[in-house]
Amino acid sequence: xxxxxxxxxxxxxxxxxxxxxxxxxxxxxxxxxxxxxxxxxxxxxxxxxxxxxxxxxxxxxxxxxxxxxxxxxxxxxxxxxxxxxxxxxxxxxxxxxxxxxxxxxxxxxxxxxxxxxxxxxxxxxxxxxxxxxxxxxxxxxxxxxxxxxxxxxxxxxxxxxxxxxxxxxxxxxxxxxxxxxxxxxxxxxxxxxxxxxxxxxxxxxxxxxxxxxxxxxxxxxxxxxxxxxxxxxxxxxxxxxxxxxxxxxxxxxxxxxxxxxxxxxxxxxxxxxxxxxxxxxxxxxxxxxxxxxxxxxxxxxxxxxxxxxxxxxxxxxxxxxxxxxxxxxxxxxxxxxxxxxxxxxxxxxxxxxxxxxxxxxxxxxxxxxxxxxxxxxxxxxxxxxxxxxxxxxxxxxxxxxxxxxxxxxxxxxxxxxxxxxxxxxxxxxxxxxxxxxxxxxxxxxxxxxxxxxxxxxxxxxxxxx
Amino acid sequence: xxxxxxxxxxxxxxxxxxxxxxxxxxxxxxxxxxxxxxxxxxxxxxxxxxxxxxxxxxxxxxxxxxxxxxxxxxxxxxxxxxxxxxxxxxxxxxxxxxxxxxxxxxxxxxxxxxxxxxxxxxxxxxxxxxxxxxxxxxxxxxxxxxxxxxxxxxxxxxxxxxxxxxxxxxxxxxxxxxxxxxxxxxxxxxxxxxxxxxxxxxxxxxxxxxxxxxxxxxxxxxxxxxxxxxxxxxxxxxxxxxxxxxxxxxxxxxxxx
Numbered sequence: 001x002x003x004x005x006x007x008x009x010x011x012x013x014x015x016x017x018x019x020x021x022x023x024x025x026x027x028x029x030x031x032x033x034x035x036x037x038x039x040x041x042x043x044x045x046x047x048x049x050x051x052x053x054x055x056x057x058x059x060x061x062x063x064x065x066x067x068x069x070x071x072x073x074x075x076x077x078x079x080x081x082x083x084x085x086x087x088x089x090x091x092x093x094x095x096x097x098x099x100x101x102x103x104x105x106x107x108x109x110x111x112x113x114x115x116x117x118x119x120x121x122x123x124x125x126x127x128x129x130x131x132x133x134x135x136x137x138x139x140x141x142x143x144x145x146x147x148x149x150x151x152x153x154x155x156x157x158x159x160x161x162x163x164x165x166x167x168x169x170x171x172x173x174x175x176x177x178x179x180x181x182x183x184x185x186x187x188x189x190x191x192x193x194x195x196x197x198x199x200x201x202x203x204x205x206x207x208x209x210x211x212x213x214x215x216x217x218x219x220x221x222x223x224x225x226x227x228x229x230x231x232x233x234x235x236x237x238x239x240x241x242x243x244x245x246x247x248x249x250x251x252x253x254x255x256x257x258x259x260x261x262x263x264x265x266x267x268x269x270x271x272x273x274x275x276x277x278x279x280x281x282x283x284x285x286x287x288x289x290x291x292x293x294x295x296x297x298x299x300x301x302x303x304x305x306x307x308x309x310x311x312x313x314x315x316x317x318x319x320x321x322x323x324x325x326x327x328x329x330x331x332x333x334x335x336x337x338x339x340x341x342x343x344x345x346x347x348x349x350x351x352x353x354x355x356x357x358x359x360x361x362x363x364x365x366x367x368x369x370x371x372x373x374x375x376x377x378x379x380x381x382x383x384x385x386x387x388x389x390x391x392x393x394x395x396x397x398x399x400x401x402x403x404x405x406x407x408x409x410x411x412x413x414x415x416x417x418x419x420x421x422x423x424x425x426x427x428x429x430x431x432x433x434x435x436x437x438x439x440x441x442x443x444x445x446x447x448x449x450x451x452x453x454x455x456x457x458x459x460x461x462x463x464x465x
Numbered sequence: 466x467x468x469x470x471x472x473x474x475x476x477x478x479x480x481x482x483x484x485x486x487x488x489x490x491x492x493x494x495x496x497x498x499x500x501x502x503x504x505x506x507x508x509x510x511x512x513x514x515x516x517x518x519x520x521x522x523x524x525x526x527x528x529x530x531x532x533x534x535x536x537x538x539x540x541x542x543x544x545x546x547x548x549x550x551x552x553x554x555x556x557x558x559x560x561x562x563x564x565x566x567x568x569x570x571x572x573x574x575x576x577x578x579x580x581x582x583x584x585x586x587x588x589x590x591x592x593x594x595x596x597x598x599x600x601x602x603x604x605x606x607x608x609x610x611x612x613x614x615x616x617x618x619x620x621x622x623x624x625x626x627x628x629x630x631x632x633x634x635x636x637x638x639x640x641x642x643x644x645x646x647x648x649x650x651x652x653x654x655x656x657x658x659x660x661x662x663x664x665x666x667x668x669x670x671x672x673x674x675x676x677x678x679x680x681x682x683x684x685x686x687x688x689x690x691x692x693x694x695x696x697x698x699x700x701x702x703x704x705x706x707x708x709x710x711x712x713x714x715x716x717x718x719x720x721x722x
Contacts, residue, residue: 307580
């Protein structure tokens with residue numbers, strides 16, 4: 001049965017492609033086979049430019065930062081941590097296929113497990129093939145869904161690696177995932193996308209270090225009490241994942257995107273998991289293990305973007321249907337609605353750019369959660385909705401050699417805050433020196449407040465080649 | 466018929482002479498009417514020269530195509546420096562509404578629509594803005610023929626253009642020197658919103674390619690900042706056959722037409 005499912009998926013992809021309305025396929029083929037203008041007699045059709053040339057290309061970045069974690073009581077006990085990193089990208093292009101591999105190495109990983117080192121060292125590795133106008137991709141890769149700027153609810157295809165919480169770039173905190181993707185154009189400005197992941201990988205959550213979540217520390221304390229241990233319990237020794245990674249537990253996604261009359265839009269469906277783990281303590285006494293499990297979800301999403309009067313507007317909205325449709329099963333999360341609404345614009349011509357986005361998550365049937373303290377989503381404060389207002393203001397000055405940026409994220413219900421002013425100096429192309437201060441504020445049990453002891457000052461240097 | 470002219474794009478166009486007295490709008494229409502190739506493809510080097518004379522070099526590849534309504538689509542692919550490599554930009558001119566503009570940023574791995582007003586932003590940190598690189602409808606501006614004079618070896622019409630809607634342009638006015646025999650602007654002065662001279666564009670090298678007069682080197686000098694940008698066409702082809710898939714958001718994402 002499992003075997004037949006594996007075979008069936010690629011066939012299903014082909015069936016879906018080949019059964020798109022004939023008129024659309026015919027139009028697409030016709031448009032792709034024609035050229036925008038016929039070449040004049042004697043005009044060479046061969047092109048030039050690096051983007052078209054087959055061959056091997058490589059690029060990369062050398063980066064090093066030195067981070068000061070400020071001890072709140074005494075400056076002498078503050079900790080400096082220096083961390084170099086090397087990125088190397090290789091790209092092999094042929095007429096109808098490409099291979100892309102991105103390696104990454106940080107010496108600080110040497111104490112990690114082999115699996116973790118491999119996962120982080122191969123940042124991406126995939127092949128891309130072109131069959132007519134259809135694009136096939138397969139491998140260990142990152143795909144971004146949704147119209148938000150680094151804030152999403154529909155970007156469901158890759159797990160998040162919280163090893164540096166949200167202090168690194170959006171793509172750096174997305175972990176690659178084995179997947180296959182097919183993109184098929186429907187006319188010039190519409191596109192159908194199909195994705196299959198044979199294995200769904202959960203989010204990677206640090207169990208030690210400055211970005212260990214408060215929930216893990218609280219769990220360790222709770223387990224020590226529960227098991228009657230005199231010494232602290234390390235979460236890394238007791239957490240066990242349920243069998244998530246089986247062949248039939250994959251992720252399937254389909255997305256249609258397009259653009260017309262100044263609007264970009266898209267609809268999508270994905271059958272995947274909520275990659276954030278749930279803790280099951282029901283077997284703790286017998287096994288002295290804490291089991292992690294994950295909820296299956298169906299996601300129905302819409303997205304859109306447009307520009308008007310200098311504003312760039314964007315929207316993502318999704319309905320996340322779990323197996324607990326009525327909200328009565330305390331072991332399964334309730335269905336929920338999530339959205340991102342955002343805009344940005346230059347405050348004046350060539351002036352600072354202001355970017356504001358609100359991300360909201362609203363679980364449904366919260367009254368049933370609130371009545372059952374054993375419900376996996378139960379909260380003592382009764383606040384089940386989550387809204388984060390994220391924004392940044394940025395500009396370049398001094399002949400574009402200096403860029404300043406202030407980023408903030410504010411938890412509206414939890415009243416917690418992350419604020420990060422930064423200054424980047426680029427004396428010449430591809431070489432940057434950046435200084436930033438990242439401050440977390442709020443209560444210990446809040447998204448940002450849990451890291452208030454991990455606020456830091458950082459200086460980094462990078463060179464791209 | 467769409468009537469449009471851009472600072473850089475307009476410099477590519479060919480001209481036919483006129484023996485009749487013209488007003489400012491008619492001069493600009495003549496510039497706009499110059500027959501050109503249906504497509505263009507250029508490998509462009511940009512030297513950004515700061516106020517201290519330090520030079521940073523960028524390399525981009527530009528593709529344009531005009532449809533049967535004379536509406537233009539343009540794709541720009543950034544090749545160097547490494548920090549912007551594989552960034553791709555698409556602008557689609559529309560009739561009766563703002564252009565559609567998208568940019569693909571490899572660091573975000575997604576195609577992002579950008580507002581037309583962002584056309585006032587610097588193009589790759591240069592002294593050109595995105596709008597400078599695009600066409601502009603002739604009838605979005607009022608044009609006044611100021612005088613006729615010789616600039617270098619070119620007898621010119623001198624035309625002042627200002628946006629009918631002041632919000633519709635990043636400049637308060639532009640003064641263009643249009644070479645009479647070529648119908649091509651050989652110099653443009655650009656004034657900021659306060660009416661002060663901000664930038665001067667000059668055409669340094671003109672050649673004939675495939676029968677079309679083509680500017681091969683242009684300098685944009687920002688007189689307020691003391692910076693300048695040298696834009697050199699290292700390769701240029703008219704009427705190359707370009708696949709229609711090139712001018713799509715899909716191309717921005719995959720790099721394959």
